[in-house]
Amino acid sequence: MYLQETLAKSPRWEAWMELIELFTGLFLLVFLQFHMLAVATIILGPAAFNRDALMLDEYYLSYIGIPLVILAIIVHGLVALRKAPWRYKEMAIFIQHSRRLAHLDTWAWFVQIITGMAVLILAAIHIWNTLSTWPIEAAKSAFRIQSGSFSNLFLLLLIAEIHAMVGLYRILVKWSWIHRQKFTKWLVYATIGFVALGFIALVVFYFLDVKGLT
Amino acid sequence: MSRFLNFSIFRYNPATPEIPPRMQDFQLDETPNMSLFIALNRLREEQDPSLMFDFVCRAAVCGSCAMLINGRPGLACKTLTQDLPDKITLMPLPVFKLVGDLSVDTGVWFRGLNENLEAWIHTDKPFDPQGLEDRMDNPTAHAIYDAERCIECGSCIAACATANMRADFIGAAGLNRVARFLIDPRDERQPYQVFEVVGTDEGVFGCIGLMACDDICPMEIPLQQQLALVRRKMALASLKGK
Numbered sequence: 001m002y003l004q005e006t007l008a009k010s011p012r013w014e015a016w017m018e019l020i021e022l023f024t025g026l027f028l029l030v031f032l033q034f035h036m037l038a039v040a041t042i043i044l045g046p047a048a049f050n051r052d053a054l055m056l057d058e059y060y061l062s063y064i065g066i067p068l069v070i071l072a073i074i075v076h077g078l079v080a081l082r083k084a085p086w087r088y089k090e091m092a093i094f095i096q097h098s099r100r101l102a103h104l105d106t107w108a109w110f111v112q113i114i115t116g117m118a119v120l121i122l123a124a125i126h127i128w129n130t131l132s133t134w135p136i137e138a139a140k141s142a143f144r145i146q147s148g149s150f151s152n153l154f155l156l157l158l159i160a161e162i163h164a165m166v167g168l169y170r171i172l173v174k175w176s177w178i179h180r181q182k183f184t185k186w187l188v189y190a191t192i193g194f195v196a197l198g199f200i201a202l203v204v205f206y207f208l209d210v211k212g213l214t
Numbered sequence: 215m216s217r218f219l220n221f222s223i224f225r226y227n228p229a230t231p232e233i234p235p236r237m238q239d240f241q242l243d244e245t246p247n248m249s250l251f252i253a254l255n256r257l258r259e260e261q262d263p264s265l266m267f268d269f270v271c272r273a274a275v276c277g278s279c280a281m282l283i284n285g286r287p288g289l290a291c292k293t294l295t296q297d298l299p300d301k302i303t304l305m306p307l308p309v310f311k312l313v314g315d316l317s318v319d320t321g322v323w324f325r326g327l328n329e330n331l332e333a334w335i336h337t338d339k340p341f342d343p344q345g346l347e348d349r350m351d352n353p354t355a356h357a358i359y360d361a362e363r364c365i366e367c368g369s370c371i372a373a374c375a376t377a378n379m380r381a382d383f384i385g386a387a388g389l390n391r392v393a394r395f396l397i398d399p400r401d402e403r404q405p406y407q408v409f410e411v412v413g414t415d416e417g418v419f420g421c422i423g424l425m426a427c428d429d430i431c432p433m434e435i436p437l438q439q440q441l442a443l444v445r446r447k448m449a450l451a452s453l454k455g456k
């Protein structure tokens with residue numbers, strides 16, 4: 001028995017941290033994919049895009065959703081990063097181990113830590129840009145994308161989708177009773193699908209006639 | 215047809231700490247159906263009698279011959295050289311205490327694990343040595359048997375990044391053992407009682423789902439499913455309380 005460990009022991013909290021990680025991850029995943037679909041309405045034309053943005057605004061979905069997403073990102077980031085190899089020795093062991101083992105799923109965790117931190121930075125810029133020209137309108141978005149944001153947003157799209165879908169993979173691996181081989185393929189297809197959809201939306205924005213809209 | 219195999223083998227003897235750990239090269243001609251068991255024994259007989267490694271059953275039963283074969287944990291007696299490239303690197307399993315060269319002590323580790331988990335049936339029923347065994351339905355018996363197939367080779371522990379980084383993590387072999395007793399109707403422990411030991415970061419919530427254990431287990435125990443079962447039961451126990 002060790003005094004400090006016995007006093008500090010609360011397996012319940014260790015379990016709840018895992019559940020918080022699970023539910024914030026799932027919430028962000030659902031948000032991200034819904035957001036991709038909403039943005040993709042630009043493919044149908046600026047009118048459809050503006051109508052959707054207005055609808056989210058009118059029903060106060062934006063005003064509940066955006067603070068909730070920001071909060072979820074902060075909580076999720078803190079909780080999910082608790083197992084990252086922060087100490088130099090842990091990091092060295094992890095990297096050497098992964099190289100020896102040459103095992104895709106082991107590397108995927110490293111990818112998730114890196115992409116998670118990249119999302120944090122890129123999403124902060126993205127949210128800041130959007131909020132500073134509130135409300136959302138097709139013309140403003142098109143202007144931003146045509147004046148230099150294209151590559152940043154494409155990077156965010158790619159990194160966020162990889163992070164989220166690897167996250168979903170890991171959730172299914174950790175919690176479900178289905179064998180990994182059965183769903184890996186579908187997750188890869190879905191990731192490609194969402195990245196392609198986002199990319200098309202970005203291209204449409206890039207070629208949108210801003211002057212004609214305003 | 216016959217190849218020359220180039221072995222690069224980890225050498226270190228804790229009894230002679232003045233000689234630092236190093237990799238030593240050996241050459242050997244390949245014979246048909248040669249396993250690493252045969253190769254290592256020939257190396258010891260023909261080239262270096264001081265080479266240390268463990269074998270008992272040579273038939274994937276005892277679990278004593280696990281080592282890192284080209285970086286991946288596996289049973290040396292079950293691995294044929296014909297499935298490997300010309301260059302073969304052998305290292306002892308990480309996480310376990312080194313006895314010397316390729317030999318590690320998995321016994322102390324697994325004994326500690328089993329004591330920690332109290333890996334035996336807990337029941338208040340008095341034991342009747344004359345009585346018939348309790349009946350059990352077939353699917354339950356199969357599920358228990360699936361988990362029981364673990365030979366305690368330690369491959370899943372050595373393959374796990376978390377177990378490599380954190381010495382107190384009980385790993386797939388430990389969680390598989392927990393699953394075995396959670397499934398067994400004769401064990402009267404409730405999930406919340408198991409929870410105190412396993413519902414922690416040293417237990418199932420330390421697992422981040424890297425699945426090297428599942429890919430590498432030489433007994434092909436469905437570790438992904440076993441770990442997920444324990445995780446679901448422990449998460450439920452954390453919400454329910456007692």
Ligand code: HEM
Pocket residue numbers: 021022025026028029030032073076077078080081083084109112113115116117119120160163164166167168170171422
């Ligand atoms: C668009 C935003 C995000 C989405 C959709 C998302 C989604 C997910 C999902 C579904 C998981 C799996 C959860 C689990 O294994 O229980 C996960 C894990 C993870 N996330 Fe995120 N996440 C996002 C943002 C972030 C940010 C901003 C960070 C870091 C600052 C981050 C860091 C991590 C890490 C390190 C893991 C791995 C945790 C582990 O395996 O223990 N994520 N994410």
Ligand code: SF4
Pocket residue numbers: 363364365366367368369370371386387390430431432433434435
């Ligand atoms: S679960 Fe598989 S890899 Fe792990 S100790 Fe048992 S037999 Fe070896």
Ligand code: FES
Pocket residue numbers: 268269270271272273274275276277278279280289290291292
């Ligand atoms: S010698 Fe027994 S498992 Fe290899």
